[in-house]
Structures are given as structure tokens and as C-alpha cells.
Amino acid sequence: QQQVKQSPQSLIVQKGGISIINCAYENTAFDYFPWYQQFPGKGPALLIAIRPDVSEKKEGRFTISFNKSAKQFSLHIMDSQPGDSATYFCAASKEGGGNKLTFGTGTQLKVEL
């Protein structure tokens, strides 16, 4: 059972454009939602994370939007750059449940010049 659904599977964006990746979750017990960025040959690295007490969190060019009633959250990358080309994973976990992350299937982002 896939508890976190991520779309699109791949995305091509022009330099300077906005990249948007969406995730939906099923388990209402989830209350921590991080986004990870992974480059080839590397492990995932935390980009930004949100808890459901806020609807939006921004860090630099990266913004998470969170809709608790719809059980959806999304990552927006503003002014996308070629260096942002990577695979992005959304994830979710339950507070007090240790550090078990349930990941989405990933989005391969390519930013073209």
C-alpha cells in the first residue's frame, strides 16, 4: 500500500521557471513532512520540512505548501536553476513514532537552459 503518492514522475522546467511537485498522503497520523533532494551517486539530503500547524513554509527559493484537509503538500522551486536538476522525494512520518520515513516515489527534475 503506497501511503504517499508523488507526482509527476518527471519534470522539465526552463531556467528561471517554477518547478512544482505534488504529494498526497493517506495516513492521517502523519504529522511531519520533509522533502529530500538526491543527486546521482549521493544519498538524499533534507531540503525543507513542514509540520501541519502551518500551511506554508519558505526557505530561500524552496516553499512547501500544505493542505491538511486535502491531505496534500507540494514543493515549489522558484527561479529554477540547472543545479537544481536532481530527484526529489517527499516523505512523511508520525511524531513519536521514531524516525520511520515513508517516501513518495520520487520526481526527476531537469532544468534546461
Add this chain to the structure above:
Amino acid sequence: KAGVTQTPRYLIKTRGQQVTLSCSPISGHRSVSWYQQTPGQGLQFLFEYFSETQRNKGNFPGRFSGRQFSNSRSEMNVSTLELGDSALYLCASSSPAGGGHTDTQYFGPGTRLTVL
């Protein structure tokens, strides 16, 4: 601080063999989690160790096991390897955030296991 280190980085085994992978967490981190990453199944949680005790376990068969030592270093073992065990095995360490909050996990580069 040095990041999470995993050894070996690459490993080739044959079906039926067993393998042990090692993970050294960031200094001061007491939690170590293991994940399997494959093109078909994505990133899947294997287990988490905290202070030498398994705190969480994913839905993997008993052939997958792990342990954590007093210095927080962790090992995972896969016995009776199958072709489907070919994957990137990632280790992540974290330091308690407190207040029951989920900790930020820092991933290592992974061990690429190929089963022939």
C-alpha cells in the same frame, strides 16, 4: 563534523550468500535508520536503532537484520541473498530533536549491492 559514512560503497555477491554493511553515524547521533532504494520500489524503510535497541521495523523478511553498537555504529546483515536484494542501501543518522518531534535525518552515500 564528518557526515554519515557507509562501507563498502560497492559490493557484488551471488545468490545464497550473506552480506554485512556498515554505517558510522555523525558524531553525537544516537539514532541510525536503514533504507533500501530500488528503481521499482523507491525508498523503503528497513529498521531504526536507537541506543543499541531496535525502535522501528519495516516490512522486510527476517533475512534482513541489523544491530547497533555502543558507539552508535550500525551494521545490517542480509542472509541468503536473492536477486531482488540488489539495491542501494542507505543509512541515515539523527540526533534527538526533543519534544517527541521527528528528528532530521542525514543520509550517507549508500552501499550499492549487486546480487548475481
